[in-house]
Amino acid sequence: MIEVKVAGVVIDNTSNSPVMLLKETAGDKILPIYIGPAEAASIAYVLENVKAVRPLTVDLIKLIIEGTGSRVKRVIVTSIRNDTFYAEIILETDNRIVSIDARPSDSVALALRTNSPIYIAEDVMENCATTLTLDEDTKLKELRLHLRNINPEDFGNYKI
Numbered sequence: 001m002i003e004v005k006v007a008g009v010v011i012d013n014t015s016n017s018p019v020m021l022l023k024e025t026a027g028d029k030i031l032p033i034y035i036g037p038a039e040a041a042s043i044a045y046v047l048e049n050v051k052a053v054r055p056l057t058v059d060l061i062k063l064i065i066e067g068t069g070s071r072v073k074r075v076i077v078t079s080i081r082n083d084t085f086y087a088e089i090i091l092e093t094d095n096r097i098v099s100i101d102a103r104p105s106d107s108v109a110l111a112l113r114t115n116s117p118i119y120i121a122e123d124v125m126e127n128c129a130t131t132l133t134l135d136e137d138t139k140l141k142e143l144r145l146h147l148r149n150i151n152p153e154d155f156g157n158y159k160i
Contacts, residue, residue, distance in 0.1 A: 001076060001119040004031065006047060006108060009040045020105060022077070022120060029129040031077070031120055033085050039105035046112040058109040065091065065114075072116040073097070075107035080124055 007023035007030060018040030022031040035043075042058050044050075055063065065072060070093035079086045087107040089100040102110075111118045120129075 002026075002029075002122060002125050004118050004120055006043065006112065006118070008047065009035075009044050020108060022108070022118065024120075024125065024129075028131045029125060030131065031125060031129045033077070033104050035103075035105035039103075039109060042109045043105065043112065046109070058106060058113060061110060062113045069093065070098075072110060072114040074117045074119055075102075075111040076119045076121065077104050077107075077124055078121050080128060085124070 003025045004022040005025055007021040010019050010021065011017070012019050012034070015034075018035050018037055020033045020035050020040070020043060022033065023029070042056055045052065045056070052059065070091050073090045073092050075087060075089050077085055077087045085104045087102050087104040089102050089107050089110060091098045091100060108118055110116070
């Protein structure tokens with residue numbers, strides 16, 4: 001498994017879709033994963049330290065996990081099948097380890113809220129990752145600045 005951090009959420013210019021960028025902590029590889037607008041907003045809120053007036057769904061899940069005495073040990077992007085990424089949320093509850101199937105976007109949003117580590121399976125990283133050049137890294141920083149001023153409703157209404 002390769003540990004990653006969320007490098008940001010950007011909009012793909014060709015499809016106008018949000019893309020979550022997961023960057024390995026000990027290297028230059030980045031795994032881009034297309035996600036829905038609501039999930040992009042949920043992740044961006046944490047990255048930009050924005051507090052929702054009422055709990056979002058992922059905030060509710062965090063409260064339920066904590067309320068039952070469980071904790072998120074880690075999340076893992078485990079595989080890609082038919083162009084769809086799969087992930088697992090690994091919970092520790094009553095001295096048991098429980099693996100929950102989940103979408104990568106929801107898993108990452110939860111990991112950010114619980115300060116849990118995020119991992120990518122080695123074969124997924126090897127087959128799907130890319131690297132950023134310094135120029136692309138600069139563009140990423142500029143896009144992050146731009147995203148700070150975007151209202152989540154600006155993403156539009158998409159069926160997910």
